Amino acid sequence: MAQRPIVTLTTDFGLNDHFVGTVKGAILSIAPEVEIVDICHSVQAFDILDGALALAQAYSYFPTRTVHLVVVDPGVGSARRPILASSDKYNFVAPDNGVLSLIYAREERLNVRHVTSDHYFLQPLSNTFHGRDVFAPVAAYLAKGVDQEKFGPEITDFVRFNAPKPKAVDAKTLRGIVLKVDRFGNLITNITPQDAPALLQTPAPGFKIVVGKREVTALQSNYADGAPNELFAILGSMGYLEIAANRTAAAQLASAGKGTEVSLVLEGAAAAGNGQ
């Protein structure tokens, strides 16, 4: 069986409107052979970092040659550019607002193009729904095999930002934030094992994490090891330190949420790693 081209969707369109369905129709009208896969449509509205995080977590699990379409686009219809970024493995189609920043940081030999070939766009072109009129058709033609060169000139001044990193407050203390709260109420911080390598030692050193109204001093290797209503730290599947609880929402236990400050204080050894 021939492999179908895959287009994934990551948007802040939600699932309460016709937006996602319309984008899929626009793709299939051009490339009916495409397999469309939803990564997430519940990116927080207008939240470019949240979209970048969702994409970064999922994209590399897809087959080579997948086209990843990302529409978190508060600047739709303004001068912001539609872009196409291509690595050896994947193509990404998105507005040039930084939503691909984590991709730029991870994928090597990426080239980025300003999509200017408007004969690929749907007509009439709206000012308010480029997901349908610009990004969907570009993704569809890419999936059909149109060469990336055809879409527009290479650019180097694309918009990128650095994801918020934890800061070393002193030799023992890192200060980070909660990047997001997942479905289970786990608090996903922006602290990585590389920021605090001591946590990976055996035995792990004593530590204290202050988050919201609570202090956390336990480190578990899986959720089920936590006692009822106990908050603990865990190195989660997203590559970040999480504050979690067993079968309970840590966010509620700690009265914490997206953006809440998190302090990690390591005992003994220097804590700060390369936490720049």
Place this chain on the structure above:
Amino acid sequence: MAQRPIVTLTTDFGLNDHFVGTVKGAILSIAPEVEIVDICHSVQAFDILDGALALAQAYSYFPTRTVHLVVVDPGVGSARRPILASSDKYNFVAPDNGVLSLIYAREERLNVRHVTSDHYFLQPLSNTFHGRDVFAPVAAYLAKGVDQEKFGPEITDFVRFNAPKPKAVDAKTLRGIVLKVDRFGNLITNITPQDAPALLQTPAPGFKIVVGKREVTALQSNYADGAPNELFAILGSMGYLEIAANRTAAAQLASAGKGTEVSLVLEGAAAAGNGQ
């Protein structure tokens, strides 16, 4: 690669239950080659107009020969008829309760049939889940290529309603309503550019829109042109006048929602267009 037949789904089933999955299983058991695409499952429960709007926004972006399955069906199991409506381009399968009204208004040469051939239905036939037992199998057999004539006799007395239209209150004033609030908090009114053609002139005339607790006097061509917390009007991608705000929910700023009255007062020129 051969083109797969496409069946789209528009329902008020929500995504919290097994309903949508079961409907997909029922389709694939009959027609495993079908590509199923969700348009929207968050149509407001029992709200036929809301379902009609979702379908109307999306259906025409799909490839020719797509089967559009619509299940917003508060009368399930009662005497209301299952119907099949076919145009040159699409097939629609739905309960005969008016949910296809906007399709009747837009598609030419449409014929509508009462689906009476119950050997296509799943057995035993429930009284409460015709999405699974009636509509899914009919859509699947259509997608497989069964002739529409086989499903039942043509009818002309199918149920249809007119979507609510704005009314001319006087020579300068149109009164409409908010049809829906989209994911971003934009207020989608039932006023179209045809209802107030003066708004399309360059320069646009002075105007005032009263909605909820606020007055709106600016017209923007894209969302990003709005100042922070400013409410403005915009001709949106759905073909209606919207009240919007830049990166903010207009619904909240205006304390308005679905069903809220909207008055458009145009200065100078006669406002009312053909707003019947």
Place this chain on the structure above:
Amino acid sequence: MAQRPIVTLTTDFGLNDHFVGTVKGAILSIAPEVEIVDICHSVQAFDILDGALALAQAYSYFPTRTVHLVVVDPGVGSARRPILASSDKYNFVAPDNGVLSLIYAREERLNVRHVTSDHYFLQPLSNTFHGRDVFAPVAAYLAKGVDQEKFGPEITDFVRFNAPKPKAVDAKTLRGIVLKVDRFGNLITNITPQDAPALLQTPAPGFKIVVGKREVTALQSNYADGAPNELFAILGSMGYLEIAANRTAAAQLASAGKGTEVSLVLEGAAAAGNGQ
């Protein structure tokens, strides 16, 4: 057109994160020809019975040879086993925590294996996301046609529980509970027609159902037969007695929800059937 292998997904991952998309990527990377179908991702977090109910309602509507992947897995990363259960018609991949209990009760000639062949797993193997690293690849290899014997040894001590059954309080009274509230606010009880066969007689006997703050004495055969704001009983498509209302949420009318006690009192004839 060759039939694509189908993998269904039933999880408590919700749709707000990247989890579902990542699982789909992991499946497609191994078996790009697979058709992935969502049954439900809104199983209540950590709620094994809720997952078992969603799966039980939908699985049998899918084509033979479908692989049903179920991830409701509060014990992820602990000693709980990943399992594969195979009947003549379907394969099920899940954690061994009882989430397949209703399948064990319904499918004949089922054999269950402990999945121990970890060369099928993604590496590095996380402790917190076996949906991605264990269950998705096992489902993908099964869909590709790898023999079930290859995944690990047969076991008989798999975890199973009985769904909560109604109890006969006396000769006329059955006491059950609300298993779940569906999207429309219908209260799905755990009472089946087999528990109270008298309800199927014509004419049905007099009866009284006490649920939350209300008494229900009417039995309808479809939702539309109910008077406005009337609560009534109905034998629903899920195979259980439901308390419903016409175009209104019965849960709200009765101030009842998941877990609420339900008493059915039958007049005249013995009520209790075989309600053990």
